[in-house]
Amino acid sequence: MDQLLIKSLKTLVGEKNVFDSFEDCFCYTYDASFSKIDKKNTPGIIVFPETTEQVSAVMKFAYEHKITVIPRGAGSNVSGGTLSLPECIIMVLTKMNKILEIDRENLLAVVETGVKTGQLQQEVEKIGLFYPPDPASLAFATIGGNVAESAGGPRGVKYGTTKDYVLGLEIVLPTGEIINTGGRVIKNVTGYNLTQLFTGSEGTLGIITKVVLKLVPKPEAKKTMLAIFNKIETAGQAVSGIIAQGIIPTTIELLDDVYIKNIEEYAHVGFPLDAEAVLLIEVDGDEELLEKQVRKIEKVCKEIGAREVRIAQNEQEADELWTARRAAFASCARLKPTIIGEDATVPRSEIPAMIKRIREIAARYNVLIAVVGHAGDGNLHATFLCDEIDKEEMSRVEKAIDETFYAALELKGTLSGEHGIGRAKAPFIKQQIGEDGYRVMKKIKLALDPENLLNPGVMFGE
Amino acid sequence: MDQLLIKSLKTLVGEKNVFDSFEDCFCYTYDASFSKIDKKNTPGIIVFPETTEQVSAVMKFAYEHKITVIPRGAGSNVSGGTLSLPECIIMVLTKMNKILEIDRENLLAVVETGVKTGQLQQEVEKIGLFYPPDPASLAFATIGGNVAESAGGPRGVKYGTTKDYVLGLEIVLPTGEIINTGGRVIKNVTGYNLTQLFTGSEGTLGIITKVVLKLVPKPEAKKTMLAIFNKIETAGQAVSGIIAQGIIPTTIELLDDVYIKNIEEYAHVGFPLDAEAVLLIEVDGDEELLEKQVRKIEKVCKEIGAREVRIAQNEQEADELWTARRAAFASCARLKPTIIGEDATVPRSEIPAMIKRIREIAARYNVLIAVVGHAGDGNLHATFLCDEIDKEEMSRVEKAIDETFYAALELKGTLSGEHGIGRAKAPFIKQQIGEDGYRVMKKIKLALDPENLLNPGVMFGE
Numbered sequence: 001m002d003q004l005l006i007k008s009l010k011t012l013v014g015e016k017n018v019f020d021s022f023e024d025c026f027c028y029t030y031d032a033s034f035s036k037i038d039k040k041n042t043p044g045i046i047v048f049p050e051t052t053e054q055v056s057a058v059m060k061f062a063y064e065h066k067i068t069v070i071p072r073g074a075g076s077n078v079s080g081g082t083l084s085l086p087e088c089i090i091m092v093l094t095k096m097n098k099i100l101e102i103d104r105e106n107l108l109a110v111v112e113t114g115v116k117t118g119q120l121q122q123e124v125e126k127i128g129l130f131y132p133p134d135p136a137s138l139a140f141a142t143i144g145g146n147v148a149e150s151a152g153g154p155r156g157v158k159y160g161t162t163k164d165y166v167l168g169l170e171i172v173l174p175t176g177e178i179i180n181t182g183g184r185v186i187k188n189v190t191g192y193n194l195t196q197l198f199t200g201s202e203g204t205l206g207i208i209t210k211v212v213l214k215l216v217p218k219p220e221a222k223k224t225m226l227a228i229f230n231k232i233e234t235a236g237q238a239v240s241g242i243i244a245q246g247i248i249p250t251t252i253e254l255l256d257d258v259y260i261k262n263i264e265e266y267a268h269v270g271f272p273l274d275a276e277a278v279l280l281i282e283v284d285g286d287e288e289l290l291e292k293q294v295r296k297i298e299k300v301c302k303e304i305g306a307r308e309v310r311i312a313q314n315e316q317e318a319d320e321l322w323t324a325r326r327a328a329f330a331s332c333a334r335l336k337p338t339i340i341g342e343d344a345t346v347p348r349s350e351i352p353a354m355i356k357r358i359r360e361i362a363a364r365y366n367v368l369i370a371v372v373g374h375a376g377d378g379n380l381h382a383t384f385l386c387d388e389i390d391k392e393e394m395s396r397v398e399k400a401i402d403e404t405f406y407a408a409l410e411l412k413g414t415l416s417g418e419h420g421i422g423r424a425k426a427p428f429i430k431q432q433i434g435e436d437g438y439r440v441m442k443k444i445k446l447a448l449d450p451e452n453l454l455n456p457g458v459m460f461g462e
Numbered sequence: 463m464d465q466l467l468i469k470s471l472k473t474l475v476g477e478k479n480v481f482d483s484f485e486d487c488f489c490y491t492y493d494a495s496f497s498k499i500d501k502k503n504t505p506g507i508i509v510f511p512e513t514t515e516q517v518s519a520v521m522k523f524a525y526e527h528k529i530t531v532i533p534r535g536a537g538s539n540v541s542g543g544t545l546s547l548p549e550c551i552i553m554v555l556t557k558m559n560k561i562l563e564i565d566r567e568n569l570l571a572v573v574e575t576g577v578k579t580g581q582l583q584q585e586v587e588k589i590g591l592f593y594p595p596d597p598a599s600l601a602f603a604t605i606g607g608n609v610a611e612s613a614g615g616p617r618g619v620k621y622g623t624t625k626d627y628v629l630g631l632e633i634v635l636p637t638g639e640i641i642n643t644g645g646r647v648i649k650n651v652t653g654y655n656l657t658q659l660f661t662g663s664e665g666t667l668g669i670i671t672k673v674v675l676k677l678v679p680k681p682e683a684k685k686t687m688l689a690i691f692n693k694i695e696t697a698g699q700a701v702s703g704i705i706a707q708g709i710i711p712t713t714i715e716l717l718d719d720v721y722i723k724n725i726e727e728y729a730h731v732g733f734p735l736d737a738e739a740v741l742l743i744e745v746d747g748d749e750e751l752l753e754k755q756v757r758k759i760e761k762v763c764k765e766i767g768a769r770e771v772r773i774a775q776n777e778q779e780a781d782e783l784w785t786a787r788r789a790a791f792a793s794c795a796r797l798k799p800t801i802i803g804e805d806a807t808v809p810r811s812e813i814p815a816m817i818k819r820i821r822e823i824a825a826r827y828n829v830l831i832a833v834v835g836h837a838g839d840g841n842l843h844a845t846f847l848c849d850e851i852d853k854e855e856m857s858r859v860e861k862a863i864d865e866t867f868y869a870a871l872e873l874k875g876t877l878s879g880e881h882g883i884g885r886a887k888a889p890f891i892k893q894q895i896g897e898d899g900y901r902v903m904k905k906i907k908l909a910l911d912p913e914n915l916l917n918p919g920v921m922f923g924e
Binding site for chain 1: 565566567568569570590611612614618619622623625626635639640641642643645646647648649650651652653654655656658659661662663667678679680682702705706708709710748750751754807808809810811836839840841874875876877878879880881882883887891894895896898899900901902903905906908909910921
């Protein structure tokens with residue numbers, strides 16, 4: 001990047017809030033997505049604004065000089081939403097990390113964009129409140145990143161996802177103006193729902209600088225159970241069976257045999273090595289009510305064909321099961337060096353059909369695909385275990401991934417349940433939303449970012 | 463309207479689906495909002511399309527001939543969202559009224575836009591499911607209208623509003639193309655959240671023709687109670703007190719002394735004539751849990767200063783209380799001929815402050831303002847009781863309404879919690895969303911409707 005531009009940017013955000021060496025910039029070429037690092041995409045500068053006014057000043061400067069800007073939280077997204085472009089400004093928002101307010105009476109929190117999700121959860125739980133969204137990355141991911149990606153997580157079944165907790169936003173537009181959307185009330189129909197338009201816009205419409213989040217009372221208690229199945233299709237059927245009882249559990253996680261074996265060898269929690277699938281189910285709420293729900297779930301799982309249902313007897317046993325679940329991806333890293341976790345999602349009733357399709361695809365292309373996922377909302381993560389330096393294998397893997405997307409769409413599902421489109425799935429988006437839907441999105445993008453400078457290519461693939 | 467245009471439109475939707483006499487057209491100059499009927503605004507034609515393709519054909523035709531189109535369900539909105547413009551096409555969508563599907567396994571329904579909200583509720587409740595949004599107009603309002611206005615209702619406290627149940631939409635764009643947004647899954651982050659952009663867009667961005675709605679299991683039981691207060695401020699405080707117990711009731715409705723007296727004289731349900739306020743509280747869910755919640759609510763209301771808490775002993779007693787609540791507006795019609803119900807909304811903790819402001823405004827302008835509302839979510843309905851032929855009084859009422867809006871905004875609230883902006887509140891929208899926020903909305907409008915033909919003036923006031 002031109003030294004004069006660098007000097008100006010240093011004036012805008014302060015010398016200490018800028019990286020401009022090649023080595024530092026190179027570190028920001030990647031995110032948590034599977035993608036080959038390309039030297040040509042080294043950014044021109046990394047800026048760490050500390051205030052909304054600095055974000056605005058950088059955007060105005062970028063617009064004046066037609067420089068691409070890519071906003072970034074922790075870079076933990078897995079869809080290539082924060083991959084760099086050559087000579088761009090990477091705007092890292094992790095220094096804007098204050099919890100500004102926790103309002104007990106109105107059940108809301110106001111936070112700066114760079115607050116870590118897990119940190120917010122801990123703070124609100126201390127005073128009996130609860131922020132349910134729980135993406136796997138919550139220990140390091142930022143709220144701003146979660147909002148930009150509309151992040152999900154296991155608790156989506158009962159509690160919904162990030163979008164369901166965003167009441168209001170402070171946003172810096174691509175052209176630098178600062179706007180506030182929504183507010184501090186649950187009911188709010190003044191004007192277009194810009195809050196939800198910006199939520200999940202993957203950094204392409206504006207930079208989120210502040211977030212008003214809805215909180216809920218912390219559930220009194222929770223119960224965890226493990227249902228074990230000889231056939232994975234039966235596990236899929238049990239998911240609908242539980243919901244049909246009128247029970248919406250907090251989570252219904254499915255793990256297939258590949259995951260069961262690898263997790264057990266790694267975490268030793270007593271997973272049955274000969275089972276084809278397990279469901280890890282949690283319910284929360286009133287303590288007395290939970291006992292009733294656990295019994296109902298146990299009954300329906302057994303009726304549908306579970307060979308065993310284990311109920312965690314105390315918090316420690318429950319924690320062990322959840323630690324095992326969270327180790328899923330890590331445990332598979334021993335099998336193959338490259339792990340690509342997709343998140344094509346289907347209606348809950350289509351889980352058995354989708355699992356069947358995934359197995360057929362795996363067989364057809366001779367690719368190892370494991371299945372883990374938030375089965376309660378149909379959000380399966382087909383996990384492609386491969387080796388990226390094996391070109392021949394990777395060409396088969398790519399075809400298998402494409403077919404997984406098409407299978408989900410055929411079953412009336414969606415390309416992405418919670419990971420986002422980013423650069424990774426941009427080539428497929430028209431398949432789902434159609435040419436006319438694509439044009440509507442593009443028109444909105446151009447209306448707000450006429451020079452296409454803010455995270456260009458993400459979602460649209462151009 | 464030109465006879466050739468009328469002839470063409472008859473060809474597009476069929477002769478039987480058109481009204482073009484002055485008398486018929488005049489009937490579509492109004493909606494449920496307070497507004498003077500103006501002869502000059504008589505529409506040119508009323509069309510009743512029966513299919514999405516007909517809606518699309520009419521929009522294409524309108525675009526070609528630059529004719530204004532105003533879509534309309536039951537016309538029950540109270541913000542002037544469906545008032546006519548001179549020589550426009552009014553598109554009434556009530557003939558597209560089929561429930562296409564109720565999917566028990568995936569907890570969703572697919573309906574045409576003209577299905578009545580109450581009808582859908584009855585159908586899904588027959589099979590143990592529940593569609594919570596309950597605007598006062600549910601017996602005749604349409605789902606499409608509810609989605610266009612993002613309608614609310616008493617159950618918003620616990621269950622949210624219409625927007626929280628819209629999973630997907632079929633929309634005809636202003637330029638006639640048909641798009642599908644969202645889908646049949648709860649987790650879906652493919653592209654911008656167009657579903658939520660169109661929800662609450664008040665017929666300005668597209669015409670909703672089909673809706674995929676989320677359903678939930680029907681609660682096992684419910685309990686209704688009435689808390690009686692000598693001071694309305696104490697009732698306001700009790701609302702926050704209940705929530706602080708970690709209980710989110712289904713509804714917390716507040717009625718002030720004007721309403722209490724008028725309802726009692728009209729409905730005879732035993733409302734205490736000397737009380738300054740009552741809270742009508744309902745909880746639902748597991749039967750055993752309800753008993754516990756009712757006891758907790760009773761305790762906290764008494765601690766905060768309720769002079770009495772009555773618990774409905776059976777369904778009939780509960781129904782009587784709710785019938786009384788629903789009669790609120792009707793009961794006041796005896797006092798004054800013109801009733802203007804506003805819905806400026808404040809954060810829950812500001813209810814006592816907002817009530818104080820409303821009383822001050824009433825005194826300052828010597829205007830009769832009654833207060834009823836969904837206190838659990840801060841969504842108060844200040845009701846202006848007046849006589850529209852009394853010009854002098856009306857000028858005071860108008861000033862009092864303006865000040866009510868400003869009071870809500872000062873208390874970090876919103877102009878509209880659930881009624882929408884329409885033509886009635888359009889002059890105030892910039893006060894809340896700012897010049898830059900307004901420009902963002904306008905850019906989106908123009909990107910999708912470059913000729914400003916679809917419901918022009920609504921929300922933007924130009």
